[in-house]
Amino acid sequence: MESAIDAVLHQARVHQAQRVHRIVLRIGTLAGVEPDALRFAFDVVTHGTVAAGAELAIESVPAQARCATCAADFTITTGFIATCPRCGQLSGDLRSGRELELARIEMS
Amino acid sequence: MNSEPATPAEDFQIHPLSGAAARPGRQLSAPLSAELAATLAAAPAGAASVRAVDLRVPLLEKNDILAERNRGYFLGRGLAALNLVSSPGAGKTTLLERTLDEFGRQTRCAVVVGDLETDNDGMRLHRPHAPVAQITTGGTCHLDASMIARGVESLDLDGVKVLFIENVGNLVCPASFDLGERVRVVLLSTTEGEDKPLKYPPIFKSADLVLLTKVDVADALGFRRDVAVANIQRIAPQARLIQLSTRSGEGIAEWYDFLRGLLPSR
Numbered sequence: 001m002e003s004a005i006d007a008v009l010h011q012a013r014v015h016q017a018q019r020v021h022r023i024v025l026r027i028g029t030l031a032g033v034e035p036d037a038l039r040f041a042f043d044v045v046t047h048g049t050v051a052a053g054a055e056l057a058i059e060s061v062p063a064q065a066r067c068a069t070c071a072a073d074f075t076i077t078t079g080f081i082a083t084c085p086r087c088g089q090l091s092g093d094l095r096s097g098r099e100l101e102l103a104r105i106e107m108s
Numbered sequence: 109m110n111s112e113p114a115t116p117a118e119d120f121q122i123h124p125l126s127g128a129a130a131r132p133g134r135q136l137s138a139p140l141s142a143e144l145a146a147t148l149a150a151a152p153a154g155a156a157s158v159r160a161v162d163l164r165v166p167l168l169e170k171n172d173i174l175a176e177r178n179r180g181y182f183l184g185r186g187l188a189a190l191n192l193v194s195s196p197g198a199g200k201t202t203l204l205e206r207t208l209d210e211f212g213r214q215t216r217c218a219v220v221v222g223d224l225e226t227d228n229d230g231m232r233l234h235r236p237h238a239p240v241a242q243i244t245t246g247g248t249c250h251l252d253a254s255m256i257a258r259g260v261e262s263l264d265l266d267g268v269k270v271l272f273i274e275n276v277g278n279l280v281c282p283a284s285f286d287l288g289e290r291v292r293v294v295l296l297s298t299t300e301g302e303d304k305p306l307k308y309p310p311i312f313k314s315a316d317l318v319l320l321t322k323v324d325v326a327d328a329l330g331f332r333r334d335v336a337v338a339n340i341q342r343i344a345p346q347a348r349l350i351q352l353s354t355r356s357g358e359g360i361a362e363w364y365d366f367l368r369g370l371l372p373s374r
Contacts, residue, residue, distance in 0.1 A: 003167045015159055025167075032283060032310040080309030081342050092346025094313070100284075102165040108158040 004038075005045045007102045012050050017107035020051040024104035028061040030080060030097035035060075050107075063097025171285055174253035178260070178288025182271065188370035189271040191287050193311055194295035195304075196277030199321040201229045202354045203295070203363075204272055208238045211364045215371065216267045220259040221274040222251040229274065239263040250281040253288055269371055279304070283311040291370065294347075296340070297321040298331040305336075305343040312340065315347040317366065324353035 004025060012020055027033050035058045042056045063076040067084035073095055076082045082091045166172055182189045192200050201221070208217055218239040221229045230242030241259040243251065256273060265271075273289060275282045294315040296304050299322060305312040312318065318340050326333050333351065340349055350366065352359025 003170070007165045007167065007169065011161055011163070015161065017159070026164075030310065030313065032280075080306075080313055082345075090342060090345040092344060100167045102163060102167060104160065104162050106158070106160045 002045055004102055005042075005049065005051065008051050008105055009049060011105050012107055015107060017050060020054045020105060020107045022055045022057065022104075022106040023051065023102070024057045024059060026059045026061050026099050026101040026103040028063060028097040028099040030063045030076075030094070031100045033100060059103060061096055061099045064095045065091040065097075066093040066095055067091050068093065168284060168286075171253045174257060175286035175288040178253055178256055179290070180288075181257075181260075182288060182290065185265060185268075186372050187265065187268060187271050188291070188367075189273060189287070189289040190291045190293050190370075191273045191275060191282075191289035192293045192295065193275045193279070193282045193315075194277060194297070195279045195300060198277070198295040198297040198300065199354060200274050200277070200295055201232055203319070203321065203352075204233055204274060206354050206360065207272070207363070207367075208233065208235050210360075211270075211367055212238050215269050215367070217270045217272060218263050218265060218268045219272045219274060220251075220256060220263070222255065222276045224248070224276065233274075239265070239268065245276060249276060249278050250285050251275050251287060252285050256287045270367060279308040279311050283314050291316045293317045293319060294344075295319045295321050296336065298323055298326040298329055298333070298336075302332055302336040303339060305339045309343050312343040312347070315344050318344060318347045318349050319363070320349065320351040322353055322355075323351045323358055324356035 008020060008023055025038070027035065038058065039056060046052050046054060063082075064073050065076055065082040066073050067087065067089055068091065069089050070084060070086045072086070074085055076097065082094070083089070084091060178189070192204070194200055204219060208219070211217070212235065216237070219233050220241045220243060221233060222243040222245055223229055224245055224247055227242040227244065230240050233240045241262050243255050243259050245251070245255070251273065260271070273287055292315050294311055294317070296318065298320070301307070320333070320336060320340070323333065337349065340347070348366070350359050350362050352363055354360070
């Protein structure tokens, strides 16, 4: 969370913002990050900064893997076990789901 | 290491907008829209200074950049770096001791080992023929790319072909920190449960190689190897799997073959 706030405050300085209103994070479902824990940390680390009181939005990025047999991507719905819904093959070829990104800042 | 600020990643994007000129797909949030409308109403035309910035900044950006720098450095030196991760006590240090004594006699190896406190592991691994650096993190639960850069800087890497990075014993946090390694090795010992891969999937998901260690005592412990192997393959079908015992020597030759496969072919 500190790295997110560092990035936000850096952007706020670059844009000479007085206040940050809203922050959007993109988090993959397999990123190993718990949105509730992030929200909790967010209030603590923004305290006393230009981002204090900002709204925190978290966009979840679904995990996708590619099935080598079907040569097609599929969404992983079974946690960390990526089983192709067409042929039942396990896939180790993760295409998305590990994102941990600062996607957007709204500031003035 | 240097203290220069992290530079943006290559796919870093920034699209500053000014005033209400938001294009489709970049709508402002309701509270900001309201504030923007109020500002516009109060200010002369075009004088509002509210901005929305769309970007894609990885949150571990600084670490990722340093990791790529490490990777380039290792590549330039023709060095294969392996990041060994496991829970405490899975046998990382014991495996490395034997590896340095045998494999390390023909191929020059170096070790960077991380722990919260003490240089016990560094002392265990210390060999006249192998440079070893101990990193004590002072409480941090993982190694990061800057620690590796500093650790490596302290070693004489002349002629070194394989760099082992023994991470802090922890199956959670090291998953998120790229160190610039070429191979991520995750160890699971038979003194742990067969279901560890299911309980700590992120680290196994990120593995290039999984070592099932201490297989010599599996039967005595009632550890079902077939179940553990099936669990590893479900979570990490991308990973190569080697079953070994540092004590009995089972599987050790296969491990050395794997290491030899990383060396540049001449």
